[in-house]
Amino acid sequence: MNKPQPPSTSNFIKQIIDADLASGKHKSIVTRFPPEPNGYLHFGHAKSIALNYGLAQLYGGKCNLRFDDTNPEKEETEYVESILEMVKWLGYDYGTALYASDYFDFMYRAAELLISEGHAYVDSQSAEQVQLNRGSFSEPGKNSPDRDRKIDDNLTLFREMRDGQHADGTHVLRARIDMASPNINMRDPTLYRIKRATHHRTGDKWCIYPMYTYAHPIEDAVEGVTHSLCTLEFEDQRPFYDWLLGKLADGGLLKRPLPQQIEFARVNLTYVVLSKRKLIQLVAEGHVDGWDDPRMPTLAGARRRGYTPEGFKLFAERIGVSKANQVIEFSVLEDCMREHLNEVAPRRMAVLDPVKLVIENYPQGQEEMMEVPNHPQKPDWGKRQVPFARELWIEREDYQEVPVKGYFRLFPGNTVRLRYAYVVKCIGYDKATDTVRCEVLADSRSGTDGANKYKVKGNIHWVSVKHAHEAHVHLYDRVFKESLAQGLEHLNPDSKRTIAARLEPSLREARQDAAVQFERHGYFVADSSDASTFNRTVSLRDTWATANSP
RNA sequence: UGGGGAGUCGCCAAGUUGGUUAAGGCACCGGAUUUUGAUUCCGGCAUUCGUAGGUUCGAGUCCUACCUCCCCAGCCA
Numbered sequence: 108m109n110k111p112q113p114p115s116t117s118n119f120i121k122q123i124i125d126a127d128l129a130s131g132k133h134k135s136i137v138t139r140f141p142p143e144p145n146g147y148l149h150f151g152h153a154k155s156i157a158l159n160y161g162l163a164q165l166y167g168g169k170c171n172l173r174f175d176d177t178n179p180e181k182e183e184t185e186y187v188e189s190i191l192e193m194v195k196w197l198g199y200d201y202g203t204a205l206y207a208s209d210y211f212d213f214m215y216r217a218a219e220l221l222i223s224e225g226h227a228y229v230d231s232q233s234a235e236q237v238q239l240n241r242g243s244f245s246e247p248g249k250n251s252p253d254r255d256r257k258i259d260d261n262l263t264l265f266r267e268m269r270d271g272q273h274a275d276g277t278h279v280l281r282a283r284i285d286m287a288s289p290n291i292n293m294r295d296p297t298l299y300r301i302k303r304a305t306h307h308r309t310g311d312k313w314c315i316y317p318m319y320t321y322a323h324p325i326e327d328a329v330e331g332v333t334h335s336l337c338t339l340e341f342e343d344q345r346p347f348y349d350w351l352l353g354k355l356a357d358g359g360l361l362k363r364p365l366p367q368q369i370e371f372a373r374v375n376l377t378y379v380v381l382s383k384r385k386l387i388q389l390v391a392e393g394h395v396d397g398w399d400d401p402r403m404p405t406l407a408g409a410r411r412r413g414y415t416p417e418g419f420k421l422f423a424e425r426i427g428v429s430k431a432n433q434v435i436e437f438s439v440l441e442d443c444m445r446e447h448l449n450e451v452a453p454r455r456m457a458v459l460d461p462v463k464l465v466i467e468n469y470p471q472g473q474e475e476m477m478e479v480p481n482h483p484q485k486p487d488w489g490k491r492q493v494p495f496a497r498e499l500w501i502e503r504e505d506y507q508e509v510p511v512k513g514y515f516r517l518f519p520g521n522t523v524r525l526r527y528a529y530v531v532k533c534i535g536y537d538k539a540t541d542t543v544r545c546e547v548l549a550d551s552r553s554g555t556d557g558a559n560k561y562k563v564k565g566n567i568h569w570v571s572v573k574h575a576h577e578a579h580v581h582l583y584d585r586v587f588k589e590s591l592a593q594g595l596e597h598l599n600p601d602s603k604r605t606i607a608a609r610l611e612p613s614l615r616e617a618r619q620d621a622a623v624q625f626e627r628h629g630y631f632v633a634d635s636s637d638a639s640t641f642n643r644t645v646s647l648r649d650t651w652a653t654a655n656s657p
Numbered sequence: 658u659g660g661g662g663a664g665u666c667g668c669c670a671a672g673u674u675g676g677u678u679a680a681g682g683c684a685c686c687g688g689a690u691u692u693u694g695a696u697u698c699c700g701g702c703a704u705u706c707g708u709a710g711g712u713u714c715g716a717g718u719c720c721u722a723c724c725u726c727c728c729c730a731g732c733c734a
Contacts, residue, residue, distance in 0.1 A: 300732035
């Protein structure tokens, strides 16, 4: 299927890059994906990853995977490993992962340079005083009494801070900019704090750690990042980003051209919550079964659910990038997954809500093998043998005692085709045994010449009772029932249902990473922690059901 | 309240220097094909660009005022 690709549309970031390349400011581009290893990656990160790596690929540049590990209290190796694994799963080759902590020495030297040139000072106010003196939206801040400390004294104090001679919280290094700036981020932001915490990589080497605000621009510059893409909430930070890098370049520590920070809107999805606080709550309070629960909007959960990297890439392209706050309908993500899965998932038959069907004129004890294509649109995928017999499981909703208008499946007197097998006529339903009664029509076996003379609208799947593989199937629904879910009060109590299904025998050997389509149902994968159960990734579109639901 | 952003079809999103009928995708609605009420295919889907004025032969694009929404006062990122 090589249908025309949608024209890759322009966006404001590409335009900036195009201009920078055209003007000769950069010969090639470098982007970066800079997670803090303090949690698990989620759908929002997938957008950022696709954006950064996608741009690098498009322009023949490169994208660094860099851990922004400047706050040892919140970061752990476990998260580093999980992030690495998920980026790889998404299909991006990050080469060697980089760490902000590898630049701690450089950052320290840069801080001394700033102090030496009068651009930074050690502030010995308490945190409360600092906050008080910062002012507010309507009032300018007040200068710290330490703001005019002598350079040498600043240097001495800062070194003592580094050497562990001062207690946590007693001093802080601040940039010396403008306490009256209308942009609060420019009111002498904090650069370094004293924090006696063991870092997951540098151990106890340091007891002072740089703040994000200070560290991030330096990380970008050191790596030669050309375009530093981040989310909208950092817009107010950009003046400081430029201020810092400018000072360090003036001081000879950094080379121009300097990286440019560009902000874009983060993605929001209906029925999904992405804030770390709320995700933690879901896990901690047991509303889901862990961070990789298939209902979680984490990449680990997505993988287990059967979502695919290709689906995420499609999603990223489809939602685009801009500065307007986007709230994407969750169905867009689902549709992206369907689009990819439709191409790669072999078809199988599975009855999820079984009711017995008996073909009364089919010989007792007789069995036949039916030839069933693995993908009707892809004959080269071959066929498989599926056993057929007198007693079958069919879907309960494929029979109606009194059919609603437009219903063309089984009801007394109607004929349907048992997919890839025979055409049968419904003769009734036996209440005592909960069995749908049918008789097979002569000469109607699928694949034979006679089969085509029967024109039936209904076409239902089945599984032989005798040969059925019984397995559990998890049916997942959205975790939140409100489209703009805020919290637990919007929880969907039925987000997970487990059913005992009857599967065609070939499903006994399902691979855990291989998607299959249960025909007329949706896409499923064997669960990664329990291969005998299947997870529903996403259902098929069902215009009949949606049109007939209340 | 000061500062920084954003407002184009139900949801995204092109539209850059003002110039014929406002891209495209998703959704939706028709219709065709179909042994998945799936897929695929074909057709339809904004006299209008947050609002109100103004400039102009001509404005989503320029000017003015206003409205709405988001972000910022961590020694978090």
